[in-house]
Amino acid sequence: MKLAIFLTLGLAFNALAEANAQKITLNVKNTPLGEVMREFQKQQGYSFLFHGKHLPDIRIDAQLRQVEFADAMDMILTDRGLDWSLEDGIVTITKRRSSPVANKPITMPQQRTIIGNVSDNHGNPLEGVTISVKGTPVAVTSDAYGGYRISIPESGRILVFSIVGFSPVERSVGDLSTIDVLMEATVSDLDEVVVVGYGVQRRETVTGSVSTVKGDELSIAPVASTSTTLAGRLPGLISFQQQGLPGADGANIQIRGFGSALVIVDGVEADFNSLDPNSIESISILKDASASIYGSRAGNGVILVTTKRGNQGAPVFSLNSTYTLQGVTRMLKPASSGQYAELRSEAWLNSGQPPSQVPFTTEQIESYYRGDDPLYPNTDWYNVLIRNFAPQHHHNIAVRGGTDRVRYYGFLGYLDQETMWKKNGGGYSRYNFQSNVDAKIQDNFTIQLDVTSTMNFKRYASRPQNAGEAAWEDYWNTLPIYPASLPDPAKIPFAAGGGTGGAHVTTNRDIYGYNDTDEQNLRGSLTLNYVFKGVRGLSAKAFANYAHTYGSTKNFVRPVKFYTYDPGSDIYTLAGALGEKASLSTSKNQNRTITGQFSLNYNRKFDDRHDVSALLLYEVIDYYSDYLIGSRFDFLTPAIDQLFAGSTDAMSNDGSASEMGRKGVIGRVNYSYKDTYLIETTLRADASAKFPAASRWGYFPSVSLGWRVDKEAFLAGMRAIDELKLRGSYGTSGNDGVGNFQYLSGYRYGQTYVLGSGAQQGLRSRGLANPTLTWEELTISNVGIDFSLWQRQLYGSVEGFYRNREGIPATRLTSLPSTFGASMPPENLNSQNSRGFELELGNTGARGDFSWDISGNVSWARSKWGHYEEPEYTDEVQLALFKVSGQWVDRQIGYVSDGLFTQYSQIDELPFDQDNSDNSTLRPGDIRYKDLNGDGKLDYKDQADIGKGSMPKWMVGLRSTLKYKNLDAYFLFQGAMGYHSFVKLDGVGLLVPAALYDMRWTPENNDPNALVPRIGGAASNYLFSDYYLKEAGYLRLKVLSVGYTLPEAWLNTAGLTNLRVYFAGTNLLTFDRLKAYGIDPEMPSGHGTAYYPQQRTLSFGLSASF
């Protein structure tokens, strides 16, 4: 398949070589730039936009003959401090920031000349960088290859390098004659281009709520899942990484706490989690009306991912290679055998079980503690099973370059991540391939050919390891009182494991078998761009994308027998088995999506003040997926893991398929007056095949307004203000993830039942149809302020939103009781409203060789139920406790505890019946509750609002880039607050964490606030209460990186242009509320001990370009 991709690329290059481009011929003297460009327009068909009132009036002298368009533009503009760019057939000309306009540098008496090269941190040459001598008016700009030559006046001591989008760099001149400089991109520069729905906009004209992060920042510390890298970096993004299992460690991310967002990668719906962060140019999140353009899928916001593309210049290869050690952040260790035996007996006696049957006698417990008798082993299973550091490799190489006709970007990445299991625990590996090619066939006709391929290989042991899944039960059932190995190495020791023998069996691929998943994603797209010559500013674009995912899983289970062993008599006893013969289940699935877009773009500025752009786009998406599974059992031998090797007696197979389609017509108009008053309106008509023909079209309009206050005359004198923009938006959108084809009734295959000669197939009604079910309807209002003061010494934005979500599908409850016998189909009944705000502040600056960019963000969001379909409670208590409408959606109801009983007298004097048995089951060490309503007994009426759900409401991020000479550092603190976790450390298996032993209440530790009540205590201890539901929250050093760029002099011999070595770490430091429990604060609620813990990573890397 890789070969095919290269072939395709080869063909594309050939086609380009043949294309014959129009060349420019021009002879002008003292002609306004505006007129020159009109001439270009005649010759080339491009539209021109001037950003700056006086630009068209700049006078130009030029003599050109058969010059390439780009070269012509460079020749004319560069010396005049102007920049130009070509996007969608529109040439935009802008002032180059802080460079003298329309003036050649003033020539001073020459003292000496310094030459050098300027590049970005990937080694790509930077063109148009202003190099000025501090304290003098002397300045030059770098050429297309990043080169510059500057004459230094006598007084010159320091060179200042600056360009929009990069942090300025200052260098001391000293005796040097050559100064090469590496410039770091700044992240939130207001002048940058941001990706918005179906296009790009300049940050300064954006009126919606759009947050962006550059790909470069995502790859600072190598982690496997892109979603994990977003934490703390985007205001308004709620991110929560709930587990660390390689291949499944993506963070749960929600825009503003909404449901799962639509993810668009390079124009089409796709998974972005397995993209290599190194190949990503930028990620934008659309948080308000700006998402409405995605219509019925946009309701929860949109995440736009854009991969890198080629740029003009010699090919630059960049290599990035890291080796990472991953270790758990926090994971509870199991109790020792002595502790286990003691706790088992303690629980037994505490719960009033017969003392004669106590699981372990005092002598036995002592023997386990001593641990010197082979009859009483003390196995540290944590140490046997889990390693402190699991390796991860991440390597990638990219090439980027191009000419004015062809630009290309190629990427090849490899990731290999092992699991924390010591023995044959498998891992995750991934290959990423990306090829993005832009070719100019004619000056008004370009094509883009993009090919992306991701291959994921997940290699796990057979038992599932996601939170709460079986492997964790095994782990907490693997008892320390059994040895980890037996004298006969062929015999596997029994360690309980809830019947599986133990986690040493079920986490080992070689013993119990494996569960392997291979997944291949292929996306290919072709884009044609045509600029109409007849109508100024009009262009057309056609885009087609074919995405294909092919997956296969193979679950091979081996039979295992396990033994107990008596060292005294050397007797092995068969303790049990896990399956008797091997079995294999293998499945294949594929899904393909074809996306087509055809659009017309119009972009023109009238009268130098009316800037109009418009988009009309038609989109069609076609989905298909199918699935096939086959299984055989009773393998003759476990030596062969192929399907044929199983018995044909009980083989089984199954399959299914589904299809869906969408169409949309999208319109967008942007208008700005004098770049000061901005308005954007969009309308999308959207249809999805899952709804009945008569009602499948929906219409989703939006409008947003912006006011660039800084452009107003009355602020002209305020030099402190770089930018001040007010904006507001109102948008509608939908969420059509609401069940497919509800409008059709009919029957599906149901269950089977043995009748007559054998199993017969049942048919199950799909239930009542609902032809009126439609997408959820959402409206969102947003207001915001963007500002930048004192040359970005302070910049940021503040915004607030309110979203209303109507028509959430729910089953009518009150209208039909269960006696009806069929559940009502889901209808658009429920509603929610959400509110929140975001604040981002930043500061950039430089002092001498030291430069910094620091920014922080805070977000808060929470939702309430508007209407919730529920019984009509009349009882006041039930109203207060159970009525959901009008309440926070994440409200938690439970009992209110009041510490632990510490004396019998407290129980005797308890004025109410807590256990429904006249308190006869209570003992000191049991939880004491509050009889809130004072009715003399504890029942459901005594519950109260005790928590806020498990997704954080508050998110904070604080990040900084620091540079000193060749050293650079980056840190990111990320925090989450305002959520609750159900912290219960026992109950997963027979075994409890060692920490619980110390935390528990005992007569000796008669602490009313012991974290764990009496082991084996009263049944009332298990009520859902605030004793276990704890407010969580954390602040953690999510990323820290320190790098050193080797001086270029050292590199020349190796032919390198840049070499940086760095250390990066994630999750290095954590401050949190639940520390006392010894669990990670991002643990999935209720699974404190039963999940694959988050990982702390230590990476060593180097990146080089040549």
Add this chain to the structure above:
Amino acid sequence: MKKYLLTCLAIAYTLFGCQKGVLDKVPLNVISDAQVWGDQVLIDAYLTEAYARTYIFLNETGGNEWDTGAGWAAPFAINHISDEGRTNWTSVAGPLGYYFKMGGLTVNGGLLEWWEESYQVIRITNEFIEKMATASVDETFRKQRVAEARFIRAFNYFAMVKRYGGVPLITKAQRLDDPHEELYPRRESEKAIYDFILSEMDAIVTDLPSQATGDHYGRPSMYAALALKSRAALYAASISEYGQVQLDGLLGIPKEMAQGYFQQAYEAANKIITDNKFSLYDEDVDKVTNFRNLFLKKNNSEVIFVRPHTFTDRDRGGNGWSYDFFQTPAPNAWGAGNVDAPYLEMAEEFEKIDGTQGTLDRTAIQQGLWTAEALWQDREPRFFATIYTLNTAWKGTRLDWHNGLITPDGTLLADGSYEGVLAKGNQQVDGSFGTGFGVMKYLDESKNNLGERGTSGTDWIIFRYGEVLLNFAEAAYALGNSEAARLTINEIRQRAGVAQHTSIDLAKIKHERKVELAYEGHRYWDLRRWRTAVTDLTRGFSGLRYILDYNTRKYRIEVISDIDGSVSPPRFRPENYYFPITPGRIGQNESLIPNPGY
């Protein structure tokens, strides 16, 4: 330039040409209404679903996920809440039954629920009955299948009435535009539900074939209808006799009606007996083997109605179940099994072969050394066919249940070994030796228990002739015909291989029922309908510990009292005779009156 414009257009055309019909999609797994009701095969499949979803056919199992999900051991829960035994393999079976047994049943219910699922099955049957009136199918097919649907519906109502008392009686497939009072029905009286079940059985009995064999295997015969009638009528009669009318008859049946229901129970059972199509299984010479085979041999002479199974794992598309996996003694896959731990009191219920009481002298057995043979000598054969314990023969060996070893110097060794003899036998589950007993009934000794779950192919017997005889005896006795009762009980005892009764009383009838039907899902309901659960299930129970003496290879016996714990022993409250309706259901339909006491 034109060339590229044309290319553009050509590509656009290709692109959108293949997108035709992009909105004309349908689900690929749905069969339309018209297709189903025009095809006899699909109609039959529709009714099959009603069978499959009447999960309670399998020993009151409330869900279909019992062998893969949370309620794994659901078919055994009914054994764990009665006085027959307790949950032993708690780490897998869960403590649920145990929790409810200790008085944990609250207004929110959760024990053996059969309401929502029940009404769904009832809707299927109602819809089936209505649609069949006009479906163009073979006449015999129509009659028979409609009768089956009515049987299934009545069976579900019976399951509900014995749980909740009177419930809403829905006999048509409701439509959204039906009158409000129909969509929000009131509870009918308990009596009305029983009367409905009885009259339905009368109505269908002639439409059903006399035998459930061949294609009809697994479906109800006319005798299944009569068996359901005899059981339901007996329940109605007991509730009338021993219970109290509450909530204006939503619960309870007036006392004066008891005789009428006993009469119906008597007649229905009598019809099965006199038609002589069934007999007590009695083919094996050895009485123990015989009683075991009764549950293993498919469709034997005693079987009236079963939930059939095949030997293929459900995971493999088959219809096996996990009986052996859960009940077997060690060694088992997963190192467990023995999910039901019979109480010592249940073991003692089995008489000696000569008909004398089986109660052990607890002082005597805890003195000196014993062999298993001496301890259980002269027990009637059903003991050995129903319960396994120390030294029971199993797969060519003897079950080794000893927990502790007395060495020649008199030391009690808890771990390790002495002279090659291990201190503990292998019959442990989760490190515990349980009560010292397990359930042998239904266990298939030829089955390999080191393999997968869900591979037991034994049919679960819902109605068998033995129960019909017990129903008959109980009804006859209540109607004053104690001689008929005595003879019938003796018929059972004759087959069992235990001495005949020379006289009869209600206690003997109840005892016979407890022993004969042990672990078949009857005991809990029997205690409820006799209204004796408050005393019989509010008490402590016991188990045994066997300690091996190295020298003599005999055992020291310890009786473990209060094996469920002394702090909260089993507890059955008067209100537990009916399960709570639950606030959830009442919230949906305020016409439902809650059951008292919760």
